[in-house]
Amino acid sequence: MRKGKGKRKRKWKVGREKIASERIEILLNLADKSALKGNIEEANNYVKKARDIGMKCKVKIPSSLKRKFCKFCYSYLLPGKTSKVRINSKNKRVVIKCLSCGREMYFPYIREIKKKRKECH
Numbered sequence: 142m143r144k145g146k147g148k149r150k151r152k153w154k155v156g157r158e159k160i161a162s163e164r165i166e167i168l169l170n171l172a173d174k175s176a177l178k179g180n181i182e183e184a185n186n187y188v189k190k191a192r193d194i195g196m197k198c199k200v201k202i203p204s205s206l207k208r209k210f211c212k213f214c215y216s217y218l219l220p221g222k223t224s225k226v227r228i229n230s231k232n233k234r235v236v237i238k239c240l241s242c243g244r245e246m247y248f249p250y251i252r253e254i255k256k257k258r259k260e261c262h
Contacts, residue, residue: 161198165191169206176219184217214242 172187188210195202210217211224218224218237225238228250235248 157198158200161194161200165195165200165202166206168194169202169209172209172217176217176222181217181219181223184219185215188215188217208237208248211239211242211244212246213244214239216241 168187168191172184172191175187176184191202192215194200208218216223216239218239220226223240225240227236227238228234229236229247232247233249233251233254235250237246237248238244239246
């Protein structure tokens with residue numbers, strides 16, 4: 142077993158992950174633009190391509206970008222057109238309902254509440 146071969150592989154892998162994460166970000170930004178223009182199907186295609194790249198290169202999609210598409214049917218979420226956004230003050234979380242599949246996703250917003258308290262005092 143040669144020692145040098147593994148190092149070359151790791152360097153290549155790091156470069157590949159960086160390129161993949163940049164490409165994912167670009168595709169999801171394109172999905173934003175096309176959804177705002179009214180092309181929801183095109184936005185869904187961009188999301189699918191971004192997910193495929195992420196899975197193939199084993200790269201995680203950042204949480205800020207993950208909230209832009211449904212976890213279940215992977216359709217782009219545009220508030221008012223493809224999703225409903227509600228705030229549940231009792232449980233301190235944001236509820237996003239996908240209008241394509243009908244599933245709900247929950248995201249906490251406790252950090253925002255704590256930040257407001259610090260600003261007030």
